[in-house]
Amino acid sequence: MTVTTNRSGISNRLLDLVPAAPGPQSRKDFTSDQEVRWCPGCGDYAILATVQGFLPELGIARENVVFISGIGCSSRFPYYLQTYGMHSIHGRAPTIATGLATSRPDLSVWVVTGDGDALSIGGNHLLHALRRNVNLKILMFNNRIYGLTKGQYSPTSEVGKITKSTPYGSLDRPYNPVSLALGAEATFVARSIDSDRAHLTSVLRAAAEHPGTAFVEIFQNCNIFNDGAFDPLKDRSTRDDVTLRLVHGEPLVFGAEGDKGIRRTDDGGLAVVSADAPGVLVHNASAADPSQSFALSRVTGDSHGVTPIGIFRNVDVPTYDEALNRQIVDAKSKQGDGDLMNLISGGETWTIA
Amino acid sequence: MTVTTNRSGISNRLLDLVPAAPGPQSRKDFTSDQEVRWCPGCGDYAILATVQGFLPELGIARENVVFISGIGCSSRFPYYLQTYGMHSIHGRAPTIATGLATSRPDLSVWVVTGDGDALSIGGNHLLHALRRNVNLKILMFNNRIYGLTKGQYSPTSEVGKITKSTPYGSLDRPYNPVSLALGAEATFVARSIDSDRAHLTSVLRAAAEHPGTAFVEIFQNCNIFNDGAFDPLKDRSTRDDVTLRLVHGEPLVFGAEGDKGIRRTDDGGLAVVSADAPGVLVHNASAADPSQSFALSRVTGDSHGVTPIGIFRNVDVPTYDEALNRQIVDAKSKQGDGDLMNLISGGETWTIA
Amino acid sequence: MSEQVRERETRRLDRVVVRFAGDSGDGMQLTGEQFTSETATFGNDLSTLPDFPAEIRAPAGTPAGVSGFQLHFSDHDILTPGDAPDVLVAMNPAALKANLKDLPSGANLIVNTDAFTSGNLKKAGYATDPLTDGTLDEYVVHRVPLTSMTITAVHATEGSGGVNKKEAERAKNMFALGLMSWLYHRPTGGTEAFLNKKFAKRPEIAAANIAAFRAGFNYGETTESFTVTYEVAPARMKSGTYRRISGNLALSYGLVAAGELTGLPIFLGSYPITPASDILHELSKHKRFGVRTFQAEDEIAGIGSALGASFGGSLGVTTTSGPGVALKSETIGLAVSLELPLVIVDIQRGGPSTGLPTKTEQADLLQAMFGRNGEAPVPIVAPRSPGDCFDAAIEAARLATKYRTPVFLLSDGYLANGSEPWLLPTREELPDLRVSFTTEPNHTGAKGPEFWPYLRDPETLARPWAIPGTPGLEHRIGGIEKSDGQGNISYDPANHDRMVRLRAAKVAGIANDIPPLEVDDPSGTAQVLVLGWGSTFGPIAAGCRRVRAKGLQVAQAHLRHLNPFPANTGEILRSYDKVLIPEMNLGQLRTLIRAEYLVDAIGYNQVRGLPFKAAELAGVLEDVINQ
Amino acid sequence: MSEQVRERETRRLDRVVVRFAGDSGDGMQLTGEQFTSETATFGNDLSTLPDFPAEIRAPAGTPAGVSGFQLHFSDHDILTPGDAPDVLVAMNPAALKANLKDLPSGANLIVNTDAFTSGNLKKAGYATDPLTDGTLDEYVVHRVPLTSMTITAVHATEGSGGVNKKEAERAKNMFALGLMSWLYHRPTGGTEAFLNKKFAKRPEIAAANIAAFRAGFNYGETTESFTVTYEVAPARMKSGTYRRISGNLALSYGLVAAGELTGLPIFLGSYPITPASDILHELSKHKRFGVRTFQAEDEIAGIGSALGASFGGSLGVTTTSGPGVALKSETIGLAVSLELPLVIVDIQRGGPSTGLPTKTEQADLLQAMFGRNGEAPVPIVAPRSPGDCFDAAIEAARLATKYRTPVFLLSDGYLANGSEPWLLPTREELPDLRVSFTTEPNHTGAKGPEFWPYLRDPETLARPWAIPGTPGLEHRIGGIEKSDGQGNISYDPANHDRMVRLRAAKVAGIANDIPPLEVDDPSGTAQVLVLGWGSTFGPIAAGCRRVRAKGLQVAQAHLRHLNPFPANTGEILRSYDKVLIPEMNLGQLRTLIRAEYLVDAIGYNQVRGLPFKAAELAGVLEDVINQ
Numbered sequence A, B: 001m002t003v004t005t006n007r008s009g010i011s012n013r014l015l016d017l018v019p020a021a022p023g024p025q026s027r028k029d030f031t032s033d034q035e036v037r038w039c040p041g042c043g044d045y046a047i048l049a050t051v052q053g054f055l056p057e058l059g060i061a062r063e064n065v066v067f068i069s070g071i072g073c074s075s076r077f078p079y080y081l082q083t084y085g086m087h088s089i090h091g092r093a094p095t096i097a098t099g100l101a102t103s104r105p106d107l108s109v110w111v112v113t114g115d116g117d118a119l120s121i122g123g124n125h126l127l128h129a130l131r132r133n134v135n136l137k138i139l140m141f142n143n144r145i146y147g148l149t150k151g152q153y154s155p156t157s158e159v160g161k162i163t164k165s166t167p168y169g170s171l172d173r174p175y176n177p178v179s180l181a182l183g184a185e186a187t188f189v190a191r192s193i194d195s196d197r198a199h200l201t202s203v204l205r206a207a208a209e210h211p212g213t214a215f216v217e218i219f220q221n222c223n224i225f226n227d228g229a230f231d232p233l234k235d236r237s238t239r240d241d242v243t244l245r246l247v248h249g250e251p252l253v254f255g256a257e258g259d260k261g262i263r264r265t266d267d268g269g270l271a272v273v274s275a276d277a278p279g280v281l282v283h284n285a286s287a288a289d290p291s292q293s294f295a296l297s298r299v300t301g302d303s304h305g306v307t308p309i310g311i312f313r314n315v316d317v318p319t320y321d322e323a324l325n326r327q328i329v330d331a332k333s334k335q336g337d338g339d340l341m342n343l344i345s346g347g348e349t350w351t352i353a
Numbered sequence C, D: 001m002s003e004q005v006r007e008r009e010t011r012r013l014d015r016v017v018v019r020f021a022g023d024s025g026d027g028m029q030l031t032g033e034q035f036t037s038e039t040a041t042f043g044n045d046l047s048t049l050p051d052f053p054a055e056i057r058a059p060a061g062t063p064a065g066v067s068g069f070q071l072h073f074s075d076h077d078i079l080t081p082g083d084a085p086d087v088l089v090a091m092n093p094a095a096l097k098a099n100l101k102d103l104p105s106g107a108n109l110i111v112n113t114d115a116f117t118s119g120n121l122k123k124a125g126y127a128t129d130p131l132t133d134g135t136l137d138e139y140v141v142h143r144v145p146l147t148s149m150t151i152t153a154v155h156a157t158e159g160s161g162g163v164n165k166k167e168a169e170r171a172k173n174m175f176a177l178g179l180m181s182w183l184y185h186r187p188t189g190g191t192e193a194f195l196n197k198k199f200a201k202r203p204e205i206a207a208a209n210i211a212a213f214r215a216g217f218n219y220g221e222t223t224e225s226f227t228v229t230y231e232v233a234p235a236r237m238k239s240g241t242y243r244r245i246s247g248n249l250a251l252s253y254g255l256v257a258a259g260e261l262t263g264l265p266i267f268l269g270s271y272p273i274t275p276a277s278d279i280l281h282e283l284s285k286h287k288r289f290g291v292r293t294f295q296a297e298d299e300i301a302g303i304g305s306a307l308g309a310s311f312g313g314s315l316g317v318t319t320t321s322g323p324g325v326a327l328k329s330e331t332i333g334l335a336v337s338l339e340l341p342l343v344i345v346d347i348q349r350g351g352p353s354t355g356l357p358t359k360t361e362q363a364d365l366l367q368a369m370f371g372r373n374g375e376a377p378v379p380i381v382a383p384r385s386p387g388d389c390f391d392a393a394i395e396a397a398r399l400a401t402k403y404r405t406p407v408f409l410l411s412d413g414y415l416a417n418g419s420e421p422w423l424l425p426t427r428e429e430l431p432d433l434r435v436s437f438t439t440e441p442n443h444t445g446a447k448g449p450e451f452w453p454y455l456r457d458p459e460t461l462a463r464p465w466a467i468p469g470t471p472g473l474e475h476r477i478g479g480i481e482k483s484d485g486q487g488n489i490s491y492d493p494a495n496h497d498r499m500v501r502l503r504a505a506k507v508a509g510i511a512n513d514i515p516p517l518e519v520d521d522p523s524g525t526a527q528v529l530v531l532g533w534g535s536t537f538g539p540i541a542a543g544c545r546r547v548r549a550k551g552l553q554v555a556q557a558h559l560r561h562l563n564p565f566p567a568n569t570g571e572i573l574r575s576y577d578k579v580l581i582p583e584m585n586l587g588q589l590r591t592l593i594r595a596e597y598l599v600d601a602i603g604y605n606q607v608r609g610l611p612f613k614a615a616e617l618a619g620v621l622e623d624v625i626n627q
């Protein structure tokens, strides 16, 4: 299956199994002829543009890229990309993608999903993909609402949310998708936002460079049913003060003036302190132990007044796909290719003349 | 629904809604007439004996106790208890228990499940119950194998496990159930072991005292398909050196001589040090931030040579049940009981003579 | 042409079909609903058919993004939302493009000329302008600059200050509504009150909308484009108090009523899905009725929680559509084995798979019958009209509680969103469904009194329902086969055979507890029977009327219970030469009828995501009768 | 009594049914399997029926914990594992209790007297000792102190040093096997070789077992309890090379073969469930054939992964039993809509719900037909015998790949675990199923060549299969309705109707690509036809033989394809006066046959978790013939 490739750009030992593009590609090469059908103003447009702009960077043959989605507004995504794609059923995209990726190491397989699709009905599949570390890139558009079904609360909606299904306010405590992924042994976990093209592109790049499952939460505005959910992170006047940009190896400092930092507390959590206070941490996304990344995931707008974006965790461990395919290669090399007639005759036979 | 109770023993604001037992109860009161059908030597027997021994402590009416299970060897559990019970279908016990508990605040509802039932097919339901904080006590018997279906690997089996379905060794990285539960916003997470009746009883007691979802992982030996999985934690000669007993408010020290302790490392994880080294931590199960509990969950036999047992996390936050039932009480008190004929006639009617 | 104001003619009609069509964002559903409201208050009989795209806001200006609402109203009782519109309001070129094919020649067409820009024409896929290229020659076209007149009217109105141009423009649907209200002599007070209430928090928007509404009305009055207005007299309907109701609302009310009538708290475990979500939305409002709603993580958790609540003595309900039913299959099998009450509501939509999620279909009947492992019979009830969803829900609850069984309630997208006038029942007309739980042992064993959870009522074959909290009746149930009576796990072959047959007999026995199938055969001499189920009732009855009006004979029967069938079904079917079964599927009831009664029923099947048209069925009937 | 060794009689029999029964821990399955192996090597025809409890180790000593294995072998071809045992080996009182009711009077009964302690008698539910209270008077009883003799024999054996008492005792099943081998003149070399291999790592255990085996054999030779031994001559079977095979193994091999024959890698996505797990176990061994197995987190992930692999050009397979099928329903609907190949294996077991998980049943046929939302037709193939599972798996793969459709393969617990001699096919006998992917555009559009993923092959109506990695054919598919040909999302009513009918026509068209239904009617004058499907083939054929032997006429036909039926099915059914359909359900094929052909087929139904008995069916047939 190994393909000699002289791709420029992004690379990892699994991506290197995917055939290279015959030549340079542009955004247009990844744009399908289908009319885009989201509400005007929906954050999905910006994400689409960013992804279409990013894909050429991979330098791999367009026909070896596959996008699999579930159901939801976000899950319309594959239709708009001139790659192979499947718009499947609600919550099940990770299962389909797992079968595809593990049987076709020469493909780059992406999953697009929503907060409901991924965390409500599809939660189990998402988390099992993460623990297995299948070679998938999972983009979860988190608008904290069910868009397609017209505005019920989702597993990431804040408590007390008034929606069509909760006229008296929702009662469920939301998931923190980053904490959840880390608890499920994820090897790559990141967060970005629809409106910040440069940041999202950098996260996509890192995800593509990661061999194994990459989970990317993308804050996405649903201007129809949950408008403004991420406004503080977007508003020029506030965003620098409420956004902590995670950069591996760099100190955890933020603020318009770079005057705030993150330090450990006695109870094992993290707190915001002055940037020049002692003990301000340096971000380490590749620690073998996910505990500090987990602690970072507990830093939120609600509790700390600041939201980290960027890569929480990025560690390289064996992938399910490689191991599975290695077992096959090993079996063939040790035992030889299977011989069907030999197999079915088994050990004990008798012959009747 | 509030019941005046003068129960002795375990109490919390939700348990106090359950009618008290008419008098003292014994293990026999909780033993059904059904023949127990596990393999001789199975760890499930010890857990059953412990639970039957513990239930009288609750001091609540036996008929108000319900055990719901899924499918698996462990899920046979309800048959052996003289309470109400349901042996449902694979992985779905948390959903059934959620409907029952939220509609019947006068019941004490327990879920019994296995590592496959809870984490494989039923993972999504388990985690959603945890995030919602429904008033359920969930006991997960973890034998790191599928017992009932005769020995396939489970989501808690170690990598490389040779089983019937993985003759070349399993490839999936296992879940750490405690990490997973903490990542899903669990409010009570504990671990115990089939063979240690006193410890298991203390954990059950704390679980019962917790208002909300309590998740208890119980290491359980399957002597047929995965015998000895927890031997180091049971063997008198080794167990003290490899078991860290978590006690809220006590230092994290262990070892036959009490000579080892747990301290933070620079990368945010935890390490084993000498008990008198500086910085040995004191266990705090009730920190609002779950980060330290999470870090503790990463301390394992494989990575650190020691396995924590006891209560990792125990925080009191609003439960789904209370909130749901309060909405109903509030609606009735503010708007009065519903009037059916009023409701259906709605606003706009016209009359034809 | 002349300066003189002409006398206008007012034509009396017995029935009219109007259709509003515009962009998804144009508020066509609201417009249609409000026109319907006026019509209902006026006292016409009516039936509606909303039709919207699967996208939230499908691309503006394109045919795919068009949202439509059709209303049929009359001075007599009617049965369908109408085959073809007498008047179409087209808010833009895409709306025209998407709907013109349904418009019979000679019909009225009101077009918003402001929207016919070259950009919009292109988006709609028009190469030339249909307003000028002769496309519309066969229609009575009213060219109305709706957008600009709305803006002008709004900006000239006091109280609408602070309303920007975009907001003003958005009121154009109210202009259209005003115009239509004028054209059909509708009462307008309700609409103004509605707008004031809806925009109570933004009075300037209310004022803008009312201004547009009045402007539309006045436009009709002053322009000369309309030489005729129309009157449809109120219908003579059964006396009583009416309201307008959609199927999903009626079904929701039926469930609330079932709670009251059985004396059980309702527990709804549900996961949102089109077109069922509105039931979850509605029931979540009624906490004062003790209704608990639980938005679960998925369909499996939805039904699981409902079943758990039923175990605890609630009436568990789960609502979904076809894909959700597929996911619930395993748990339905558990409910069959546990023999606990449970109402499973399936608002059918176009399939297979995601299919046509916002369109109607009747293709889940066989799934409801057979979509489980093993022999797992479940009774099935289906409503026939929006208002009938109320009664059907109560009937489903009756069977579920009385027979301790899951029951399917099969509605569909057409009933769910369609609406009709509904004669409100009185409290006395509603059945008494009070349930009593078992509280005492029911068997004497060797050691004294015992509780046997599977000891059956000899008449209904229902098992006792003893809920947790009942002292002395502690017991365990599960999905493994249980011994007859005692209910302990049993692998005994003969017991299994007996239990399989007992469960089947219990459901089959319901045939004795439901009304016989009624036949409508005015002449008493018909040789063709049309048999239907569910939402096709209206179109079939309308079709029958038409052929009878031509002097042909046809009998009609409609099944409310699909499992079991009423006891007299076979007898009725065999008393006709021909049986025709029209269905919005490939013949699912037909399969069941043929298998059960060996009657060579003929199918008429359309799977178009749309209800049948009366004319179409009339044609088919004629063919069958004359063959 | 006398000291003289009596001459022993050797009786020649044409067929024998033996049953081994003991505690779950007694190794009865292994004993039965090994006796079967000896019998197969000897050249008899044979058929087996294992029967074990749902618990891993159900309570020792109780009837619930009894595990049994029945073997029927003969000197002619046979069809069933036998109705009633000629000899029963009962390792303890519980085994006696659980099996005695099946034993015809006069049969041989070998009991392990050592196990008849008062404790064991109580556990088995015997108030008095059946060995002494006259219970066994009608049988030929052989009282053998099996346990003690085994221990003595083992401890007297060199090489078994280090074997403790418990281990020695465990070898008692081999003592029983030795005795039975002697009694029926079985060749013993194979068993000794087997034991040496099995316990290669613990030679002392091997020695102990061999010692016990020989002791059992010698015990027969020396005791006077047995006055007769039996010989069953080898069967005259079709010439060729045979092996013994169980249904699940044959099915697994069929899937591996399908991979070779189609040229596609096999991808199995599965979640363990009884009685299907063994297929997952087996396929996970065959990595050198490029078979990928994936133990998924649940059944939904199992089928999802298989479908994903099919999208990528593998042959996706998923294996499960009834409850798992229920969970897969929604994804099966997606596969129907995507029109991708997929083999769905359902090893049916007793239902509904968890039901009788280790017992057999045929009650998933209607679930397979209809258990999905919308009109979602899926072809169904069913094997008739253990060995036939091989061919049926290949046929399912043929239809799946040729027609680009999910296909159900319906086996059951009886076929899965039962075994029979299997005539090995040669490579040349296997069909060529090579598949070619589409690699070129298939349509010319306005802008040049295009790829239309739903442009169908005019003959098969299959759509092209263009896999990711193929340049220029990039396309998107999904579960929403697609436009005919081009495959873009389409909400058009007429298109939906067309697509629904096209999918139905594609599956219906398979009727032209399968062999006609064959009738076995030796006399050519039968007026009764017995129609069956699946695992009832053997018992039905055996039943027919019996009534024919009595001079009565009956015709037999057996369906391999349940959807669609072979083209000539109706014609055949209508050419008989009566059609009888025996099924291990309440009449599921009967429902389909009646609906399709309006034939008043009679059902004979048993839902006991056990295969039919030949005698039982013969009786039913006689009744039907004579009525």
Ligand SMILES: Cc1ncc(C[n+]2csc(CCOP(=O)(O)OP(=O)(O)O)c2C)c(N)n1
Binding pocket: A071, A072, A073, A074, A075, A089, A090, A113, A114, A115, A116, A117, A118, A141, A143, A145, A146, A147, A148, A149, A154, C271, C272, C273, C274, C299, C323, C324, C327
């Ligand atoms: C089995 C099934 N259940 C429910 C639905 C209805 N449904 C479609 S999308 C969706 C949730 C969408 O929310 P999310 O995943 O957050 O996506 P968004 O629309 O917000 O992008 C639901 C409930 C469905 N299509 N299938």
Ligand SMILES: Cc1ncc(C[n+]2csc(CCOP(=O)(O)OP(=O)(O)O)c2C)c(N)n1
Binding pocket: B071, B072, B073, B074, B075, B089, B090, B113, B114, B115, B116, B117, B118, B141, B143, B145, B146, B147, B148, B149, B154, D271, D272, D273, D274, D299, D323, D324, D327
């Ligand atoms: C829907 C469904 N899928 C699969 C099964 C088969 N099954 C029964 S129990 C089980 C796993 C048991 O493992 P675990 O939960 O760890 O319980 P244990 O037996 O080890 O206590 C499986 C796969 C089933 N009963 N139902």
Ligand code: SF4
Binding pocket: A037, A038, A039, A041, A042, A043, A044, A073, A074, A143, A147, A148, A221, A222, A223, A224, A225, C056, C057
């Ligand atoms: S509903 Fe929300 S998420 Fe969906 S397309 Fe519209 S704006 Fe986007």
Ligand code: SF4
Binding pocket: B037, B038, B039, B041, B042, B043, B044, B073, B074, B143, B147, B148, B221, B222, B223, B224, B225, D056, D057
């Ligand atoms: S198989 Fe394992 S878990 Fe199951 S009963 Fe036996 S020992 Fe216990």
Ligand SMILES: [Mg+2]
Binding pocket: A072, A114, A115, A116, A141, A142, A143, A144, A145, A146, A147, A154
């Ligand atoms: Mg969302």
Ligand SMILES: [Mg+2]
Binding pocket: B072, B114, B115, B116, B141, B142, B143, B144, B145, B146, B147, B154
């Ligand atoms: Mg387990």
